[in-house]
Amino acid sequence: MRALQLIEDRRLELVDVPPPPAPDDGEVTLRIRAVALNHIDVWGWRGMAFAKRKLPLTIGAEASGEVEALGPGVSGLLPGQLVSIYGARTCGLCRHCREGRDNLCENVAGVHGFHLDGFAQEKINLPARLLVPAPPGVDAVAAALAPVTFGTVEHMLFDNARLEPGETILIHAGGSGIGSAAIQLAKKMGCTIITTVGSDDKVEKAKALGADHVINYREDRFEGVVRKLTRKKGVDVVFEHVGADTWAGSMLCMKRGGRLVTCGSTSGVSTTMNLMQLFQQQLRLIGSFGCRMENMANAMQKMAAGLVHPVIDTEVGLDGIDTALERMEGRQVFGKIILKMD
Secondary structure: OEEEEEEEOOEEEEEEOOOOOOOOOOEEEEEEEEEEOOHHHHHHHHOOOOOOOOOOEEOOOEEEEEEEEEOOOOOOOOOOOEEEEOOEOOOOOOHHHHOOOHHHOOOOOOEEOOOEOOOOEOEEEEEHHHEEEOOOOOOHHHHHOHHHHHHHHHHHHHHHOOOOOOOEEEEOOOOOHHHHHHHHHHHHOOOEEEEEEOOHHHHHHHHHHOOOEEEEOOOOOHHHHHHHHOOOOOEEEEEEOOOHHHHHHHHHHEEEEEEEEEOOOOOOOOOOOOHHHHHHOOOEEEEOOOOOHHHHHHHHHHHHOOOOOOOEEEEEOHHHHHHHHHHHHOOOOOOEEEEEOO
8 A cells, every 4th residue: 555654854755565454452444534734744854853753754643534444342433434533642541541631641652643653644553542433514624634723723722721702812823724723713702813824815815714803924013913903902812833933922912811822833942031021911821732532523513513614725645745845834825735545
């Protein structure tokens, strides 16, 4: 069968690999249907792996699949069923896993597509407990976006930032996959949404998703515009995932007692911070990584109900991966790039 593997930094090849064996106890054989690309794929492609990994490595951290075979002891799944795949190999045994706080697993083996072989292959065996069934009305592309694109945002906004109806939120990079999801989810709650984008052609697209105010950060200092829009009060919540380039400005955008939730650092992992501003303004900084499987299920229910929808930039075949990653690295996309496995 075919697999898309990283051979060395910035060198990907479509290779033939042996198909998986019959599934073991508690396992399922999946036929991968769609893979959604993320910045974690760009990091791995660049060689920015922050843990030991072996090359060649099959890429792909976010995907959906169709159940093909069930191993002994598997229940609750049927052949032909569409599922969304949790992207980290958790232990399933520690206290956090047992309590449904999957992303706090004490014995996680790594993230698929980054530390472990990922999902850009035709078939794979996985523990059944890492699969979340897609409800009727959710197709393979939508199910592929539940683990990271929507699941991460659900966890950030609702589990961590505790976003409430009527609040004002600043969402950075509204044209990104998680930015486009955050705009939709916050809008459905009745929030006022300010978002940043990197080009004028993305302004109307962000407004169409529900953004009330859109700032081209290449033309205006977003923190100044936010202060003006909020009459110098600031926003209740900042949805941060850019990192060093936006951190100081994000701190200035919060009202007293505001919350900043962050899940990424695409512009750099280190920054400086005014500690007096932090404690005098009683700001809350919240780190968020991944999601719980319940977040994936909630996200797919909202997609099935038509409350939110995937925002797709382009769909490419496996042979279009290099161009896709270059577009992502250059921040040319609005929404998600999907690798179709058919």
